[in-house]
Every structure is written in C-alpha cells, then in structure tokens.
Amino acid sequence: MSLCEVTRQDGVYTLELNRPEAMNALSQAFLDEILAMLERMERDPEGRVLIVQSATPKAFCAGADLKERRGMDEDQVRAAVGKIRATVNRVGGLPIPTIAAVRGVALGGGLELALACDLRVMSKTATLGLTETRLAIIPGAGGTQRLSRLVGLARAKDLILTGRRVNGEEAYEMGIAEYLANDEEVTQRARALASEIADGGPIALRQAKWALEEGYGKPLEDALKVEEAAYEQVIHTEDRQEGLRAFAEKRKPRYQGR
Numbered sequence: 558m559s560l561c562e563v564t565r566q567d568g569v570y571t572l573e574l575n576r577p578e579a580m581n582a583l584s585q586a587f588l589d590e591i592l593a594m595l596e597r598m599e600r601d602p603e604g605r606v607l608i609v610q611s612a613t614p615k616a617f618c619a620g621a622d623l624k625e626r627r628g629m630d631e632d633q634v635r636a637a638v639g640k641i642r643a644t645v646n647r648v649g650g651l652p653i654p655t656i657a658a659v660r661g662v663a664l665g666g667g668l669e670l671a672l673a674c675d676l677r678v679m680s681k682t683a684t685l686g687l688t689e690t691r692l693a694i695i696p697g698a699g700g701t702q703r704l705s706r707l708v709g710l711a712r713a714k715d716l717i718l719t720g721r722r723v724n725g726e727e728a729y730e731m732g733i734a735e736y737l738a739n740d741e742e743v744t745q746r747a748r749a750l751a752s753e754i755a756d757g758g759p760i761a762l763r764q765a766k767w768a769l770e771e772g773y774g775k776p777l778e779d780a781l782k783v784e785e786a787a788y789e790q791v792i793h794t795e796d797r798q799e800g801l802r803a804f805a806e807k808r809k810p811r812y813q814g815r
Contacts, residue, residue: 560587562612563594568605568759569751570598570653575612580619583666587622588640595647602814605755605762607651608747609674610658614740617657617683620665623692638697641666645698649673652763654754658747659683659725660740669696672703672733675766678747679725679734686722708732758796759814764788 562573572594574581581587598604611617621641629637648655648670657671660680668685671677679685687700695701696717705713708731716723729737738746754762768787772780791797795815803810 560590561594563597565601565604567752568603568755569748570601570604570607572598572607572609573612574610574618577613577615579622579624580616580662581611581613581667582619582622582624583641583644584622584625585637585640588644591644592640592647595644595651598653599651602759604653605757605759606751607648607653607655607674608658608751609648609655609670610744610747611660614660616661616667617659617663618667618670619662620667641669642698645669645673649699649703652766654762654766656747656751656754658743659685659734660743664688664722665696665700666698669698669700669703672707673699676736676750677734678736678738678743678750679728680740680743681725681737682740683725683728684722685725685728685733686720687717688720688722690718691720704733756809758791758794758800758810758812760794760796761791764790 560574560576562575564571572591576582576584576587598607621637626634626637645666654676655674657674657677659671659677660683662684663671664684664686665688668687687696687704689696689700701713701717704716712731715721723731725734725737728734736746736750764787768784772783775783796810796812799812800810
C-alpha cells in the first residue's frame with residue numbers, strides 16, 4: 558500500500574499522507590514517496606494549487622519516525638534529518654500556492670511541513686508543537702526560521718524553548734493558522750480555499766507567490782523591482798487577454814496557463 562496518494566482535480570492537487578498506524582511519522586521510505594510525488598507535481602504545468610492533508614483525522618503528521626531513528630548512528634541521523642529538511646523545503650519551494658489542512662497532531666517535522674505551506678487551515682482540536690528540545694535536539698527542518706517569521710521572534714522562542722503544545726484555536730490566535738474550522742470541516746474548507754485560489758490565472762498565481770517571497774524582507778525599492786519583474790512575466794500572456802475579455806463579457810474567465 559502506498560504511504561501517500563496524489564490526486565488532481567480542476568488544477569488542484571491533493572497530497573494525502575497515509576501512514577495511520579504510525580500517525581504519519583516520517584520514515585525514510587515515507588519521505589522517498591513524498592519526494593517522488595513532489596517531483597511529479599513540479600513537472601506538471603497544469604497544477605495550480607496543492608493541498609497537503611492526512612487520511613486519518615488523528616494526525617496530520619507526528620514528525621520524524623523516532624523508532625526508526627533509535628537504530629541510527631550519527632551519520633545516519635544527519636542523513637535522515639537532511640531528507641526531512643529536503644522534503645519540507647521542497648514543499649516550501651513549490652511554485653504553486655500550497656495549503657496545509659491540519660487535523661489531529663502536527664508535531665516536530667509534521668508542524669514544520671505545515672509551516673512550509675503558504676496557508677494553513679487548522680482544526681480547533683488540532684495539537685501542535687515544536688517539541689524537539691524535550692528530546693535534546695532542535696527543530697531541523699526550518700521550524701526555528703519559519704515559525705519566527707509567522708508569529709514573531711519572542712513567541713517562537715517561547716514555543717520552541719518550552720516545547721509546549723498548543724491547540725488549533727491557540728495556533729490561530731497566534732497567527733500560525735490563517736483559517737480555523739471544526740474537525741469535520743477542515744478538508745472541505747481547504748478545498749474551498751484551493752478552488753478560490755485556482756480560479757486565478759495559473760501564471761499569475763506563480764508570479765504573485767514568487768514576488769511575495771522574493772521581495773519579503775528586502776528594502777522597499779528592491780522589493781518593488783521584484784514585483785516589476787514578476788509583472789513582466791504576465792503582460793504577454795494569453796490569460797491576461799482572456800481576463801480582460803471575460804471582465805467585459807461579464808463571465809468567468811477560462812485560463813489556460815498560457
């Protein structure tokens with residue numbers, strides 16, 4: 558049985574984690590499958606949005622497979638952590654918008670995976686935490702950097718240094734999640750959000766995401782040049798002309814990604 562499944566409908570990819578017996582813990586074999594799926598998505602010009610979700614409501618992802626790690630020497634641990642880091646960064650580096658639909662536990666590398674997505678839809682009863690210091694390690698797949706950029710340095714220090722777990726409502730209030738839903742509505746809310754995003758022009762979506770990320774943190778003058786460069790990539794497209802026609806004809810545009 559595959560450890561993850563990928564489907565695509567109307568330009569929306571869904572990557573579903575499916576290792577329920579281990580709370581979707583990230584074993585090496587599991588990571589290999591996820592990486593292969595991400596490579597497939599990267600090559601598909603038809604993809605507009607990605608949802609990352611779990612097949613089990615009990616866990617989005619419990620983080621690294623610590624049972625597997627107990628038998629590793631230091632070099633093997635470095636390689637294992639490196640593979641988690643590469644997988645999380647691959648999600649973060651996808652050119653299309655990404656949404657994490659989080660139910661159940663999202664701990665350690667599981668929360669880092671959600672943080673790497675552009676947006677998060679969170680169950681009110683989800684349990685989140687970067688708990689690595691409790692195991693005498695630190696977040697190693699971007700958690701120290703992505704969390705601080707979302708919630709601020711002091712709050713990130715508080716959560717990471719204590720290793721404290723928070724529920725979905727607390728995460729939403731802190732700014733870790735952009736959307737909050739009841740457990741049974743998380744998937745539906747994520748799909749509605751993905752569909753709303755996918756209505757935009759495919760090239761425009763990619764360029765808008767690139768401009769936001771590339772310009773963030775730069776001086777305004779430099780960031781505006783980034784925006785100008787991104788805009789240049791949409792001016793010549795057929796989709797831009799289709800958007801103008803649809804507006805004039807008062808109909809929904811039919812974008813082709815060209």
